[in-house]
Amino acid sequence: MESKMSYQEFQERLCQEVQRELNQQGTYHCEVMQNQKNNAILWGLSVRKEDSSMAAVIYLDKPYQSYLRGKPLEEISRELISAYQDQKIPQIDETFFTDYETVKDRIQVRLVSREKNQAYYRRGPYKMHPMGAEVLFIELQSDREGTMQAQVTNKMAEQWKIPKSVLFQKALENTQSRNKAVFSAMGDVIAELIMGEGAEAPETEGVSPLYVLSNEKREYGATVLLYPDVLKAVRKRLGEDFYILPSSLHESIILPKGLVMMDVKELRDVVREINQNEVRPEEVLGNEVYEYRGATNRVRKCSKEDRER
Known part of the structure; x- marks a missing residue:
């Protein structure tokens, strides 16, 4: 009986297979990465077309469970490619994030678990609240298919040269006005x-x-x-x-x-x-x-x- 790949081996093989298939249609960059989600750090496959500034991240826990249940790697690769191609990824110039006047009305705040989101704290501005932690995000897209947001990073805040208190006040005003x-x-x-x-x-x-x-x-x-x-x-x-x-x-x-x-x-x-x-x-x-x-x-x-x- 053929032995199953470990989670790490599966990630590497799948990344290679997805990139090989996509590169028949153009030039794509794929990499396995860790990404902070609420209360958890998840492994995902980042896929970006060469002329795009934005990458899609497809999480790999469920695909790996499918693999353990017997689904071939090649079939999983085709499913991930199809999921990637079905996504509507907004094309945003990298300079978009450097101009505070451009993004200030898109900044919002979330209340998240205090203990399980340490990566958020290392990456960007945050405030502690009795019931959790306040973290800032920029809304990139919001429609019937869902919302796409990017966390406000320390690098962004440094470039904007806006006091932390002002950022959180603006984010709270935006959040309250958009979602009563x-x-x-x-x-x-x-x-x-x-x-x-x-x-x-x-x-x-x-x-x-x-x-x-x-x-x-x-x-x-x-x-x-x-x-x-x-x-x-x-x-x-x-x-x-x-x-x-x-x-x-x-x-x-x-x-x-x-x-x-x-x-x-x-x-x-x-x-x-x-x-x-x-x-x-x-x-x-x-x-x-x-x-x-x-x-x-x-x-x-x-x-x-x-x-x-």
């Missing part, structure tokens, strides 16, 4: 998922104990926690302080304190169970429980000693 915050009862969110947009949950007695805070696109919706006065507005609507459960990068669960019949330890166990069983690893924001207090207008992590009901 949405605060909904959990029942309405579930009804929308089941019955379609605009659907409302059947009326029930009492007040909903669970709410969801996200954005209009429900992509990186936890970032709305950074928007000025959003949490203050949530407290005004609820009429009391509340807990924040980081259910994913895309949304947060809000629980009014007066309606919570669990202590902080039990809430923390709920968050960790959801992250382990319901959320993809790359979409986990954190495993802790946080609270918002109107008196201080601040978010703080609940300590192990907290036993509020």
Whole structure:
């Protein structure tokens, strides 16, 4: 029985095969590289046509699993080439990133996991937040097929000569103007998922104990926690302080304190169970429980000693 290649051997062989096939159509440059994705560093195949300034990155974990299950390397290579050719890669001159006036309205901010994104911190400007880390990106393309972004690097920031505080303020303004915050009862969110947009949950007695805070696109919706006065507005609507459960990068669960019949330890166990069983690893924001207090207008992590009901 033929022995299987290791992951590293597979990457190198696939890179050679893809480049050999593509170079029959022109001149292409292929290389295996590591790329920081949310909460993980993934191996990918970077493919760039010689006259293009932009490269596409195709991640190799799933292709390798297909190979281990018996799919021939040549077939995997053809599938990757087809996927690459189907992508619409914007052609952007490299000088685009050097002019702050050109890119300033495209800069946005994301809230990501604090512990699992060290490569982001080494590569570009960042700020720490009680619930994670703020990282800057430039939006290159956004349409029905998805969004393409590039991280703001330290080199870019040095070329722009713009203070870090100004960059983050501009990014927050851009992000908030393009993707408004949405605060909904959990029942309405579930009804929308089941019955379609605009659907409302059947009326029930009492007040909903669970709410969801996200954005209009429900992509990186936890970032709305950074928007000025959003949490203050949530407290005004609820009429009391509340807990924040980081259910994913895309949304947060809000629980009014007066309606919570669990202590902080039990809430923390709920968050960790959801992250382990319901959320993809790359979409986990954190495993802790946080609270918002109107008196201080601040978010703080609940300590192990907290036993509020």
